Amino acid sequence: MSMDPNATETASGIVGIEAPPSSAGILETLGPGLVTGAADDDPSGIATYSQVGAQFGYGLAWTMLFSFPLMVAIQAVAARIGCVTGHGIAHNLRRHYPKWLLRGVICLLLVANVINLGADVGAMGAAVGLLIGGPERVYTVLLGIVCILLETFMSYARYSAVLKWATLCLFTYVGVVFTAHVPWGTALHGTFIPQFKFDAAHAMGLVAVLGTTISPYLFFWQAGQEVEELHRRHIKPLCITPRNAGRELSRIRTDTMVGMGVSNLIGLFIIFATAATLNANGVTEIQTSAQAAEALRPVAGEFTFALFAIGIISTGMLAVPVMAGSAAYGVSELFSWRQGLDCKLREAKAFYATIAVATLGGVALNFTSIDPIKALYWSAVVNGMLAAPLMAVMMVMAMNPHIMGRLTLPRPMLIVGWMATFVMALATIGFLVI
Template sequence: MRRLGPGLITGAADDDPSGIATYSQAGAQFGFGLLWTMLLTYPLMVAIQLVSARMGRVTGKGLATNLRRHYSPAVLYFAVLLLFIANTINIAADIAAMGAAAKLVLGGPVQLYVVLLGVFSLLLQMFMPYERYARYLKWLTLTLFAYVAIAFVIPVDWKAVGLSIVKPPIVFSAPYLTTVVAVLGTTISPYLFFWQASQEVEEIRSSPVQQPLLRAPIQATAQLKRINLDTWVGMGLSNGIAFFIILSAAATLHAHHIEVNTTADAASALKPIAGNLAFALFSLGIIGTGMLALPVLAGSAAYAAAGTMKWRNSLALQVNLAKQFYAVIAVSILGGVALTFTHFDPIKALYWSAVINGLAAVPIMALVMLMSGNRRVMGEFAVVGLLRIFGWIATAAMGLAAIGMFWPG
C-alpha cells in the first residue's frame, strides 16, 4: 500500500459527482447497454495515465511546462484554455450536485450549501496539504461500494449482463453516442492527465534522493514499476466502481422505467440496500467524492497555468510562497461557485460537463502522445511498443466517439 500514491488518488478522484451522475444516467437510460464501455476504458485509461505519469517522472516537469518547452505558445495556450474551461464547468457541476445532495438530507437552500462547500474546499486547499485531508475524505468514498453490494442483493440477469458485454447493443443514434462520449469523458478526463503528471513531480520534490529519470536513469526500474502498479490499481478501482454504478442503475432504475432527472432520482438506485437511508448514503458519496475531486480539478488547472507562466507551484507550498498558483485555484473554485447561481439543473450539468471533458480530451491526448514519443522530451525513456499503441488507440477512440456524437437521428 505504501507504493501506491498519485495513481490511486487519481483513480479515486475520477469517480466524482460528475461520474456518479453520468454512470447513473447511462444505466437508467440504456440498461446494461453501456457496460461494455468500462471494459474499453480501463486499458485505454491506464495507457494515457501511464504516459502522463511517466512524463512527469522522466522530465521532472508537468505537462504544461513540457508543452511550453517543445511547442509554440499558440499550442500551449490552446491546451491550457481547453483544460481551464472544462475544469471550471466540471467544478460548477460538482459543487451544484454536492449542494443538492446536502439539501436531500438537511433541507434548506441549495445555494447556501454550494457556497459553504466551495469555500470550505478552497480553505482546505490553501491551508492544509491535500494528502493530509485526502486520507480522511477517502473513507467517505467507501460509500461507493454500496453500488457493488446492490448487484448481489437484488435479482440481476447475469446472462443479459454478459451478452451486453460480449455483443454490445450499440445504437447509432445521437442520444446513445452522446452518452458514450459522456461516459468516456468522465472516465478519461483531461484534468487527470495534468494532475497525475504533476503529482509525480511533487513526489520527486518531496525527497532529495529522488530525481527526474533523465538525470538519474538508475532509478528508472523501481520508479516505472511503481508507476505501473499504482496506475493499474488506481484505474482498476475507478473503472470497477463505475461498472457497478451503471449495473446498479440498470437493475433498479431502468428496470422500473425511472429516468434520472434529479439527485433524488439518482439516489433512489441505492434504495434496495439502504431503504430510507438511501438519500443519506448517496449524499455522503457525492460530497465525499466531490471534496476529493475539487482539489484535483482546481489543482490541475493551477499546475497548467503555473507551467505556462513559469510560476512557483506546489500544493505543499504555503500560500505566500506561491500566490499566483493559489490564485488560480481560488478563481477556479469561486468561478465554479458563481456559475451555479445561473440555476442550471445539477444532473444535466454533471452530464454535459462529462461531454465537454470528452471533447476537450481529444486534442490534449494527441499532444501528450506526441510528446511522449519525442526523444527531445523523453530521452531514452520515449514511450514505445504496446503502451504507445494503446495510448494512440485511446486518443482515436475518444475522437471517434466525439465525432459520433453528432450522428444524425
C-alpha cells in the same frame, strides 16, 4: 530507442529487470493514480453512469471494460511525462511547443473545469439537502470553501494521505449494489458480452461514458502529482537518473492500473445499481446525480437512497480539489509561477489563488440562471474538443527523446496510447455530430 519500463540501470551500465512490487508493498505504491481514478467518479460522472444504467439497463455495462485499458494507457503516459521530466504537461508544452497551443489548451481546460466544478459542488449541496433538508445553495457555498481550505492549508503529505484514504468512499456504491437485488446473470452478461444498437441513443451513451472516463483535467492532475511525489521523496527526474526508472515506472504502472480499475469498477457498480432499481421500475431519464439519488428512494428504499447520496458528497469532496488543482497546475505552468501542494501559501500565492478562484467560480455558477444540464453538456463538448488533440500531443511528447531522454514510450504503451487517442477522436466527432 525506448527503455523497458521494468529495466533499471546499474553503475556498471548493465541493465537488469526490476522485480514487481511485493503484496506487502503495494499499498505504499498507490497514490497519484489511485486518487486520479477515484476523482474520475465525480458527481458528474455518477450522473452519467446513472443515466446509462437507467436508460439501457445492463446493455452498456461492457463499456466500462472497454474503456479500462484506454484509461490506463493514457493516464500512464501523463504520469510518465511528469516523473521522467520533473515537470507537468503545461510546462513541457511551454518549453517544446508553440505558445498559442499552450494558451489554447489552458483556456479550454479552465472553462471545462469551472463548469464541472459548478456541477459537482452543486450536486454535493443538493445531496446534503436531500439527506438533512435545508438550503442547498448554502451547503454548496460551505462545501466549496471547505475544499479550498483543505487544499490550501493542509500539508501535502497529510493531504495526499487524506485523498488516498478518501478513495474508500467509492465503495459506498458497492453497498448500494448489494442492497439493490441485482440479477447477477443478466448483469455479468451485459458486462462481458458487448451489446450495441447503431442508433443515436446508444451512440450518445457510448460517447458519454468515454467522455466521462477520459477527461483532460485528469492528465494534468496525475502528471502534476508525479512531480509532487518526486519532491516529497527527494528524487531527481528519471531523465537525470535513469537507473531509478525500473522501480519508479513499475510503481506508476501498478498505481495507475489499480486507480483506473477501482474507477471503472465503481462506475460499473453504479450502472448495476441504477439498472436494477430505476430501469427495472421504468425510470429511464436521469440528469443529475442528486436526481438519481432521489429517484432511488421510492423504488429501493431509504437505506439505498442514503448510501447513494452519501457517496455523491464523498466523491465530490475528493473530485473538486482534483479539478481545481489541475487548473492551478496548468495556469501556474503557463505563467511560470511557483506551484505545488507541498508549498506554503506564502510561497505559491498565485497557485493557491487559482485553486480558490476556480472553485468559487464553479460555486458562483449555481447562483446564475445558467441551466446546469446545458452547462454540463457544453463542458463535455469542451472536454471533447480538448481531450483527443491533447492526447495526441502527449503521445508525441512521450515519444520525443529530446524531452524523455532514453525513457520514451515502449511499444505496447505506444500502441494502446494511440488507440485510446483514436477512439477518443471518434467519440468526440460522434458527440458533436449526434
